[in-house]
Amino acid sequence: MQCFESRKGVHPDYKETEIPVVTHQNFPVSKVPNNTSRTKQLGGPAPELQQVLSASERQCIETVINMGYSPEDVLKAMKKKGQNIDQVLDYLFAHGQLCEKGFDPLLVEAALEMHQCSEEKITELLQLMSQFKEMGFELKDIKEVLLLHNNDQHNALEDLMARAGAS
Numbered sequence: 542m543q544c545f546e547s548r549k550g551v552h553p554d555y556k557e558t559e560i561p562v563v564t565h566q567n568f569p570v571s572k573v574p575n576n577t578s579r580t581k582q583l584g585g586p587a588p589e590l591q592q593v594l595s596a597s598e599r600q601c602i603e604t605v606i607n608m609g610y611s612p613e614d615v616l617k618a619m620k621k622k623g624q625n626i627d628q629v630l631d632y633l634f635a636h637g638q639l640c641e642k643g644f645d646p647l648l649v650e651a652a653l654e655m656h657q658c659s660e661e662k663i664t665e666l667l668q669l670m671s672q673f674k675e676m677g678f679e680l681k682d683i684k685e686v687l688l689l690h691n692n693d694q695h696n697a698l699e700d701l702m703a704r705a706g707a708s
Contacts, residue, residue: 597624605629621654635660639667648674651684662692669694673701 594602601624605615610633618636622628632653639649644667652670656662669692673683678701686704690696 601626601629605633617650635663639663644671645674647680651680655684655688665692669697673698676701678705 598619601619602612602615604626605618606612608630610618614633614636615629618629618632622632635653636646636649639652640646642664644652648667648670652663652666656666666687669687670680670683672694674680682701682704683697686697686700690700
């Protein structure tokens with residue numbers, strides 16, 4: 542299943558350039574994005590992480606990092622989506638697009654968790670979550686009432702107000 546527009550398998554900022562093979566702890570990386578803010582990812586995951594990851598997990602991470610994503614983002618996506626590279630890339634692509642629209646990354650993660658790959662539902666949810674967060678409500682309560690009331694703004698807000706009055 543592919544989310545949003547076609548991602549073509551790479552980070553939107555990825556610019557392919559020929560770079561000599563860089564080796565870090567015998568973890569080869571043949572191509573990295575031409576982006577100076579990502580230089581720390583040249584070696585893949587930290588050496589201590591490499592020791593606890595299986596060979597297939599390291600391969601998945603290496604593949605996705607070579608497409609221009611940071612090791613931290615790849616590990617986070619794998620934690621949510623497993624080792625399926627397509628699902629990891631879909632998650633990273635959707636997350637990146639929504640963050641570029643100005644939504645809070647933590648809210649984006651929560652929305653993606655709640656509505657998988659429906660861009661319309663995720664955008665609606667993020668707008669409501671952002672509004673309720675600005676009003677001072679807790680993210681866990683916001684997520685709960687929006688799920689309970691199927692993103693109905695009026696009923697969710699009433700529920701949040703009732704909870705706030707009760708505490």
